[in-house]
Amino acid sequence: MIEAIKKDCDVRMHKSIDALKSELTKIRTGRAHVSILDHVTVDYFGSMVPLSQVAKLSAEDARTLTVAPWEKDMVGKIEKAIMTSDLGLNPSTSGMVIRVPMPALTEERRRDFGKIVRTEGENAKVAVRNIRRDANTVLKNGLKDKTISEDEERKGQELIQKLTDACVLEIDKIVAEKEKELLDV
Numbered sequence: 001m002i003e004a005i006k007k008d009c010d011v012r013m014h015k016s017i018d019a020l021k022s023e024l025t026k027i028r029t030g031r032a033h034v035s036i037l038d039h040v041t042v043d044y045f046g047s048m049v050p051l052s053q054v055a056k057l058s059a060e061d062a063r064t065l066t067v068a069p070w071e072k073d074m075v076g077k078i079e080k081a082i083m084t085s086d087l088g089l090n091p092s093t094s095g096m097v098i099r100v101p102m103p104a105l106t107e108e109r110r111r112d113f114g115k116i117v118r119t120e121g122e123n124a125k126v127a128v129r130n131i132r133r134d135a136n137t138v139l140k141n142g143l144k145d146k147t148i149s150e151d152e153e154r155k156g157q158e159l160i161q162k163l164t165d166a167c168v169l170e171i172d173k174i175v176a177e178k179e180k181e182l183l184d185v
Contacts, residue, residue: 001142001147001148001152002139002148002152002155002156002159005135005138005139005156005160006135006156006159006160006163008135009131009132009135009160009163010163012131013128013131013163013164013167014167016124016127016128016131016167017124017128017167017170017171017174019124019127020120020121020123020124020171020174021174023120024117024120024174024175024178025038026038026039027113027116027117027120027178027182032059032060032061032062032063032064032065032100032102033059033065034052034057034058034059034065036065036087036102037051037052037057037065037067037082037087037100038050038051038052039085040081040082040085040087041081042054042074042077042078042081043077043081044074044077051067051078051081051082054069054070054071054074054078055067055068055069055070055074055078055098056068056070060099063101063102063104064099064100064101064102065099065100065102066097066098066099066100067082067091067097067098067099067100068096068097068098069096069098072096075093075096075098078091078098079091079093079098082098082100088103089101089102089103105182110182110183113182114179114182114183117175117178117179117182118175118179120175121171121172121174121175124171125168125171128164128167128168128171129164131164132160132161132163132164135156135160136157136160139153139156139157139160140153
């Protein structure tokens with residue numbers, strides 16, 4: 001039973017870490033990266049689809065992304081979708097290629113992004129601690145129902161605490177890397 005609880009905790013905690021990584025890819029640094037456009041969706045014959053499904057995305061250089069639609073009639077729709085997204089980007093079209101220049105980040109904007117990164121990191125830590133609390137509750141209920149002994153409960157709590165500490169450390173490392181990436185000019 002303890003092994004099953006630990007395994008469930010491990011899976012859920014790593015999903016929280018994956019969610020944090022996903023959120024942090026949306027926060028742009030000074031460099032152009034195609035993952036910035038991951039959450040942009042385009043109207044494709046009545047259904048909203050991710051931009052990567054209707055066009056080829058690539059980084060032309062450190063400050064410019066290129067979007068090459070598969071179909072000519074999608075150029076205007078893609079350009080509009082990028083403009084109306086919350087990214088604050090102004091694409092320019094030349095024939096079948098849409099170029100998306102990345103504006104340089106100001107020092108103040110970098111600090112704002114740093115605060116957002118720390119907040120996301122703290123949210124991930126809270127999620128991990130909530131998972132720990134849930135697992136400890138299951139262990140306590142097992143002790144109350146007499147399905148596990150006190151020693152097993154204590155051992156289970158220690159295992160879950162070690163797992164929690166490891167995940168929190170990993171979150172701190174991810175947040176520190178992203179902050180360093182943001183402050184690099």
